Amino acid sequence: xxxxxxxxxxxxxxxxxxxxxxxxxxxxxxxxxxxxxxxxxxxxxxxxxxxxxxxxxxxxxxxxxxxxxxxxxxxxxxxxxxxxxxxxxxxxxxxxxxxxxxxxxxxxxxxxxxxxxxxxxxxxxxxxxxxxxxxxxxxxxxxxxxxxxxxxxxxxxxxxxxxxxxxxxxxxxxxxxxxxxxxxxxxxxxxxxxxxxxxxxxxxxxxxxxxxxxxxxxxxxxxxxxxxxxxxxxxxxxxxxxxxxxxxxxxxxxxxxxxxxxxxxxxxxxxxxxxxxxxxxxxxxxxxxxxxxxxxxxxxxxxxxxxxxxxxxxxxxxxxxxxxxxxxxxxxxxxxx
Ligand code: EPU
Numbered sequence: 218x219x220x221x222x223x224x225x226x227x228x229x230x231x232x233x234x235x236x237x238x239x240x241x242x243x244x245x246x247x248x249x250x251x252x253x254x255x256x257x258x259x260x261x262x263x264x265x266x267x268x269x270x271x272x273x274x275x276x277x278x279x280x281x282x283x284x285x286x287x288x289x290x291x292x293x294x295x296x297x298x299x300x301x302x303x304x305x306x307x308x309x310x311x312x313x314x315x316x317x318x319x320x321x322x323x324x325x326x327x328x329x330x331x332x333x334x335x336x337x338x339x340x341x342x343x344x345x346x347x348x349x350x351x352x353x354x355x356x357x358x359x360x361x362x363x364x365x366x367x368x369x370x371x372x373x374x375x376x377x378x379x380x381x382x383x384x385x386x387x388x389x390x391x392x393x394x395x396x397x398x399x400x401x402x403x404x405x406x407x408x409x410x411x412x413x414x415x416x417x418x419x420x421x422x423x424x425x426x427x428x429x430x431x432x433x434x435x436x437x438x439x440x441x442x443x444x445x446x447x448x449x450x451x452x453x454x455x456x457x458x459x460x461x462x463x464x465x466x467x468x469x470x471x472x473x474x475x476x477x478x479x480x481x482x483x484x485x486x487x488x489x490x491x492x493x494x495x496x497x498x499x500x501x502x503x504x505x506x507x508x509x510x511x512x513x514x515x516x517x518x519x520x521x522x523x524x525x526x527x528x529x530x531x532x533x534x535x536x537x538x539x540x541x542x543x544x545x546x547x548x549x550x551x552x553x554x
Pocket of ligand 1: 344345346347412454475490491494499511514
């Protein structure tokens with residue numbers, strides 16, 4: 218079924234809670250709806266929106282916004298060691314994580330409580346606490362309007378990297394993700410190596426899927442703002458990946474600076490939150506926008522009245538202050554429209 222909304226304020230539909238208008242929002246349930254949507258509603262430009270947890274709207278959207286609603290979870294094969302599960306793009310990500318933990322299936326537990334829909338997970342390869350969506354993704358199904366048909370892309374062709382995928386580059390704005398297939402394991406494979414995870418799991422009685430999920434939820438609730446209360450889009454910036462020599466120079470001045478290896482031995486990942494924090498910006502605000510007081514990587518709509526362009530102006534100021542102090546450019550992770 219297709220449902221069309223016209224001329225609506227999208228404040229309640231974006232996690233930053235900015236007020237902008239959309240000329241047309243088209244929600245759909247089935248793959249077969251897509252051909253009809255493109256025949257009847259789309260003339261030129263269009264975009265897809267999941268939960269809009271990683272989008273900052275800076276203007277009204279005058280072209281159709283297409284929203285997948287399919288929430289189906291379908292086990293497509295099951296063996297002694299694990300299962301393949303095909304999930305509709307419209308399911309809330311954390312409902313999938315809860316579903317897998319309830320069934321004793323490993324793989325997604327460290328990604329508990331990440332806001333957003335399943336269809337958005339491959340786009341920025343969501344990640345947290347030592348896990349990334351790509352670790353469990355088998356393939357991604359999508360509608361390709363240019364060809365008027367459906368395509369299934371195997372994970373190895375999705376160009377997954379740190380907060381990266383082909384959906385942010387060559388396929389950007391060209392496909393509508395309709396379903397994602399995941400491989401979940403019946404064999405325990407706990408990932409406890411990141412930050413406070415192991416301590417929080419031990420405090421709950423030791424390693425189990427439920428304890429890991431609860432530990433991660435608790436850490437996230439402590440550090441990250443609740444979108445239902447304060448508008449935000451999670452990490453506003455990406456952690457910068459720099460030449461190893463650049464990190465080495467900084468470490469001479471700041472020996473406690475967090476830094477992480479990457480797949481490329483010549484590159485090191487730094488913590489943008491730490492860099493912003495060191496500039497004294499944690500909790501700092503101007504007008505309606507601020508830096509979250511418990512995680513400097515997150516910008517917040519402090520009053521609920523921020524406009525998208527006000528957030529951009531503030532973000533640019535943060536980028537400049539960090540660049541002036543450390544000589545490091547931090548890029549927005551959030552998709553700016
Ligand atoms: N740090 C500070 N001050 C801050 C924030 C962080 O000093 O205000 C330091 C921390 O003490 C730590 C390091 O920086 O030593 C890294 O911090 P943290 O573990 O909180 O993780 P992050 O690198 O800031 C990333 C993800 C988060 C994810 C966490 C946990 C990105 C852009 N962000 O943040 O993802 O939850 O790791 O895995 O990679 C999101 O994408 O919306 C998101 C919240």
